[in-house]
Amino acid sequence: MSWTNSKNTDLVERAQAVIPMGMYGHQSVLLLPDDYPQFFRRAKGVHLWDVDGNRYLDFLCGYGPNLFGYGDPEIDDAYIAQLREGDTMTGPGEVMVELAEAMVGLIAHADWAMFCKNGTDATTMALMIARNHTGRNTVVLARGAYHGAAPWCTPLKKGVAPGDRANQVFYDYNDVESLEAAVREAGDDLAAIFASPIKHDTFVDQELPDPAYARRARELCDERGALLIVDDVRAGFRLARDSSWSLVGVKPDLSSWGKAIANGHPISALLGADICRMAAATIYATGSYWFSAAPMAAALKTLARIRDTDYLERTQALGRRLREGLDESAARHGLALRQTGPAELPLIMVDDDPTLAKGYFWTQALMKRGVYFHPWHNMFICAAMTEADIDFAVEAADEAFKLLKAAGPLEAPAKLGFMNQMLDH
Amino acid sequence: MSWTNSKNTDLVERAQAVIPMGMYGHQSVLLLPDDYPQFFRRAKGVHLWDVDGNRYLDFLCGYGPNLFGYGDPEIDDAYIAQLREGDTMTGPGEVMVELAEAMVGLIAHADWAMFCKNGTDATTMALMIARNHTGRNTVVLARGAYHGAAPWCTPLKKGVAPGDRANQVFYDYNDVESLEAAVREAGDDLAAIFASPIKHDTFVDQELPDPAYARRARELCDERGALLIVDDVRAGFRLARDSSWSLVGVKPDLSSWGKAIANGHPISALLGADICRMAAATIYATGSYWFSAAPMAAALKTLARIRDTDYLERTQALGRRLREGLDESAARHGLALRQTGPAELPLIMVDDDPTLAKGYFWTQALMKRGVYFHPWHNMFICAAMTEADIDFAVEAADEAFKLLKAAGPLEAPAKLGFMNQMLDH
Structure with a gap:
């Protein structure tokens, strides 16, 4: 096998000296199968190259941002043209108004937009606006849902003070009774209900939203004068050309966006309805690069592509082709997959x-065959993929299934024990 | 006068429809003198052009990021070259390790680095690391200091819940007794002392750090096993090629960086000492674009310029020339300025x-003469400025002083009443 990783190994060693534990956050390979490369040299279209030159068909898409292919020439050219004209200035450019108009034009529930950098910025602003709008503090959230990595929401509790998590009540996604119980517990202090558009928690099966649950969340907010917040950072524009909950006919008051909206350029957004416009206008949230024009120019071009092309139908068809191909391959080897969530x-x-143990073995074998899969995080179909790319992945998966079948009993990955300890739950 | 603003007026009206109150955050002109342009078309070198084509010599420098001139060709080319190769990928590039090595090489107190997007990301991570390191919750902060715009620190209280501000005790900057009292109040729960490198609060005179105060902060942390955090986001590399507190001989445990470190490209950083490396490794903080390679390539080029050129001595000399020129001009008109902080x-x-009222009148007159000053926020000398630029500003200021002298008594700007109401203190 031609796969090698000596340069990655050297870089990991250098990183250990100057970055705590060598890497942090969602792009650390600490909890991925052994030999997953930590450092990449190049990304183009649907492919990644690690620092040793190994090429991967990438189903992580930068954990979401890569919608139309890495280095899309039209989108990157728009970025560069705006950069040459003016990017991080002493005030925003005209492009900020154009982008707000474009977002509001595309997302039915939205009357206004604010732009920021991290998805967490947008969810945190949503939290603050709900509290400001209602004059109340308690927010109701789905247990295990990811809404970012600030003290109020980050999945690990290290460095989090009790006050950061005050005024939070949890429910189980898609469980109307549990949602109602959480809202009862919030009582007359309910400021907001948070919801992911689909259940896309790590390590457990994904779930599409039950329309009855989504509608009940809307009703409960209306009855109590609270705000409904849909966190579309990860799934936004992956499922619909509108809010992801347009698919179940429910309009949130606030929605958070990021990742795919500028095809990898750094920008996120909070969209809102008129009802909370004044509450949005009177919180103070800002950042050094929130008004930078170049990512906005890239987002405008990305939104035009979203609005005007069949990217969505194509990624859905490619996703189904992958799902079916993998299921057939697994069955041939007497194995089965749990493929959950939208294709x-x-x-x-x-x-x-x-x-x-099986997932680690199987994804590692795929990785060494040039297909980058993740063993416990949802993946993304890139709109630049072709049927031939999907077939390449299915073929690699077939070889990986064969190896898995031959491997016999496997030991549990030791690194996951570390994670359970970190999660502290 | 050739200054016009019809395009800005049209854009402001469009913005009102799709952005709450038309703009938000530190780049809103809501609290600036009337007619300050909200939207800009172009930025190059030391100049800004608003959407009506008016040109300004810009002393705000994008509120800090513009250190070497807008659109610096070498830095932007480094950004673009990395963008063409790979930016927001499924993992970081080699450039992340190089940048961490460069930062640690430049900043004496630092043994490791983490990168993020907002200055607030870095200060929030510092807070979490101090709590994680000590197992305690209370942080001691200077009253009125700006450390970002998250619920735990944003200057306005709208949308902030009581829990967000739990475990905070305040002291007065440069006041050793007040610092000691705050530390006593924190008792055995002291996790960290936060300090701005200089007092650069808005609306009040700036102050250089009293070395006795800085040393006492270090001692108190050492005595209590707490961490000393210097927030260098705004002042970093503006005063020194090392931590700003290297000037007073005090090494923090953690320092936050942003703005100038990539000359306008979106990246911030947290640097730390070995003592809290493990605490840094075990918090969970991340963001969609924190590992993007292009801003890191731009930061590397910027750091090389910081390390290898006399930019610092030049900006200091230009700052002194401005300070002296303005003082002389004011005196000629029987007026005086309060020029505080480093030149x-x-x-x-x-x-x-x-x-x-006088400051609003004077800065507005300067603005209409092509010099962008701020009436109540510290400004920045750009290393791309020349003596001729400074002299142009002084000449415009002289004309503005003349008008101010002739204007007689002025009414208090009504918009500041609104601000005092928002500040709620």
């Missing part, structure tokens, strides 16, 4: 694999 | 001006 935003885990 | 990071206010 265009797939979570793919090996069935009957409580320790993830 | 290269000047806050310039009109003396004897409790309502800011």
Whole structure:
């Protein structure tokens, strides 16, 4: 096998000296199978090259931002043209108004837009606006949902003070009774209900939203004068050309966006309805680069592509082709997958694999064959993929299934024990 | 006068429809003198052009990021070259390790680096690391200091819940007794002391750090096993090629950086000492674009310029030339300025001006003469400025002083009443 990783190994060693534990956050390979490369040299279209020159068909898409292909010439040229004219200035450019108009034009529930950098910026602003709008503090959130990595929401509790998590009540996604109980517990202090557009928590099967649950969340907010917040940072424009909950006919008051909206350029957004416009205008939230014009120019071009092309139908068809191809391949080897969530935003885990040992083995084998899969995080279909790319992945998966079948019993990945300890739950 | 603003007026009206109150955050002109342009078309070198084509010599420098001139060709080319190769990928590039090595090489107190997007990301991570390191919650902060715009620190209280501000005790900058009292109040729960490198609060005179105060902050942290955090986001590399507190001989445990480190490209950083490396490794903080390679390539080029050129001595000399020129001009008109802080990071206010009426009048007159000053926020000397630029500003200021002298008594700017109401203190 031609796969090598000596340059990655050297870089990891250098990183250990100057970055805590060598890397942090969602792009650390600490909890990925052994040999997953930490450092990449190049990204173009649907492919990544690690620092050793190994090429991967990338189903992580930068954990979401890569919608139309890495280095899309039209979108990057728009970025560069605006950069040459003016990017981080002493005030915003005209492009900020154009982008707000474009977002509001595309997202039915939205009357206004604010732009920021991190998805967490947008969810945190949503939280603040709901509290400002209602004059109340309690927010109701789905247990295990990811809404960012600030003290109020980050999945690990290290460095979090009790005050950061005050005024939070949890429910189980898609469970109307549990939602109602949480709202009762919030009582007359309910400021907001947070919801992911689909259940896309890590390590567990994804779930599409039950329309009855989504409608009940809307009703409960209306009854109580609270705000409904849909966190579309990860799934936004992956499932619909509108808010992801347009698919279940429910309009949120606030929605958070990021990742795909500028095809990898740094920008996120909070969209809102008129009802909370004044509350949005009177919080103070800002950042050094929130008004930079170049990512806005890239976002405008990305939104035009979203509005005017069949990218969505194509990624859905590619996702179905992958799902069906993998299921057939697994069955041929007497194995089965748990493929959950929308086909265009797939979570793919090996069935009957409580320790993830099989999933780690299988994704590692795929990785070494040039297909970058993730063992416990949802993946993304890139609109620049072709049927031939999908077939390449299915073929690699087939070889990986064969190896998995031949491997016999596997030990639980030791690194996951570390994670459970960190999660502290 | 050739200054016009019809295009800005049209854009402001369009913005009102799709952005709450037309703009938000530190780049809103809501609290600037009337007619300050909200939207800009172009930025190059030391100049800004608004959407009506008016040109300004810009002393705000994008509120800090513009250190070497807007659109610096070498830095932007480094950004674009990395963008063409790979930017927001499924993992970081080699450039992340190089940048961490460069930062650690430049900043004496630092053994490791983490990169993020907003200055607020870095200060929030510092807070979390201090809490994680000590297992305690209370942080001691200077009253009125700006450390970002998250719920725990944003200057306005709208949308902030009581829990967000739990475990905070305040002291007065440069006041050792007040610092000691705050630390006593924190008792055995002290996690960290936060300090701005200089007092650069808005609306009040700036102050250089008293070395006795800085040393006492270090001692108190050492005695209590707490961490000393210097927030260098705004002043970093403006005063020194090392931590700004290297000038007073005090090493923090953690320092936050942003703005100037990539000459306008979106990146911020947290640097830390070995003592809290493990605490840094075990918090969870991340963002969609924190690992993007292009801003890191731009930062590397910027750091090389910082390390290898006399930019610092030049901006200091230009700052002194501005300070002296303005003082002489004011005196000629029987007026005086309060010019505080370092000359290269000047806050310039009109003396004897409790309502800011004179300052608003004077900066507005400067603005209409093509010099962009701020009436109550510190400004920045750009390393791309020349003596001729400074002389142009002084000449415009001289004309503005003449008009101010002739204007007679002025009414207090009504918009500041609104601000005091928002500040709620």
